[in-house]
Amino acid sequence: MKTGVVVILYNPDFSHVAEVIKAFSAPEWDLVVVDNTAGADDRLSDPRFKYIHCGTNVGIAKAQNIGLKTLFDRGVEYAFLLDQDSLFTPTIAVELLQQFKTMEKSSSIAAIGPSIYCQFSDCVDQGVLQKGKKISESLKEVKQIIASGMLLSRHAFERVGEKENGLFIDGVDHEWCWRARAKGMTIYQSLSACMPHRQGDDRIKVCGITFKQGAPIRLYYQFRNVLILARRRYVPLYWKLRHVCAIPVRYIVNRFCFGQGHERGKYMRFGLKDGLKHRSGPIQPDKVVK
Known part of the structure; x- marks a missing residue:
């Protein structure tokens, strides 16, 4: 069964987007690209994936909801969320997917994400006040993760609900994680899958x-x-x-x-x-x- 990947765009660097598309064009991935840019990009009309142009910037929360519902309506059970500049690879995705499937056998897991290698500080982000609870050599339980690289299931999405459109952009990923925890579900961060990432300019x-x-x-x-x-x-x-x-x-x-x-x-x-x-x-x- 295919695993879904949602990429959210807003005035992106096309060369990087093209690399992500190329990486996830294999048959085992079901790729959806949701574009918040004002004008549609003809270069993204490609039979290898579904391109959804919103026509205006509807916010990252609504764009994520559009992408996730598109995949889940097509029968996909698991889906990743990526930003347009995510340095995310199928190798990272496979590791996270295996960990998610292992944890859902014994816990009510809502989402899992990779460790974040901060490209500004050149080190793995350990968190300021909340470093999480290590449960194994490859996994820790945390209160929240960022959306870039987040993996969730159709079951979790249906139980927790959609991302909150009203927040529009900042705090969307954290709010969903906290809402999931309030419903008795858990959030994990992988210690074995790490993704380089830039937050802010x-x-x-x-x-x-x-x-x-x-x-x-x-x-x-x-x-x-x-x-x-x-x-x-x-x-x-x-x-x-x-x-x-x-x-x-x-x-x-x-x-x-x-x-x-x-x-x-x-x-x-x-x-x-x-x-x-x-x-x-x-x-x-x-x-x-x-």
Whole structure:
């Protein structure tokens, strides 16, 4: 039986996407590419996989839901989620799939993901406050994993529910994992399968502390979604304390230490405003305070 792979695109580097497509074009993989870019890419009309063009940016959560439901409706039982820049290979996928199938025999597993090799720090990410609980030499139980490289089953998707469209982008993967745990399911991270990954565009040190630097508009979703998720009972307390308490520091650093500080400040303030009002979905650019 085939295993599904969903790749989410938004103004991607086509050369890298082409490598992912080539790697997962073998008969054992059922590949779906969901494109959030405004214009369709004719180069992605290929009989080797299904190309779904959304016509506009519907957000990563909805794009993932579209891809997963497409695969599960076609009878696929297991599916991977990949970002457009994921350095993910069939070798990693096979290792994760074997571990998932082993664990589902004895536990209610929701998802598994690879260890993450941070390309900024040149080391495997161990987590800041939550390092997970090691259950074997090749596996540990964790509270959440990122979407890139995440493997889940049709059973888990049906039991936990879809990714939350309203969050749009930031926090989508973590929220789904926390919701799964609230339903009695477990999240695992592989210690034997490792994937290189970049989160954010850069890393900047300020007063000896390393901060992620991304596009200014992402700050809107990050600040807004922290306030939205911090109100939910199933979200871990350590995450609430860490991210809510970090808001003033992140604001100061992004506003006064990073480039495009004025624009960053605008998006952060708008994100805080909408977060307090519990507004979700895509940003409304015409309402951003200048």
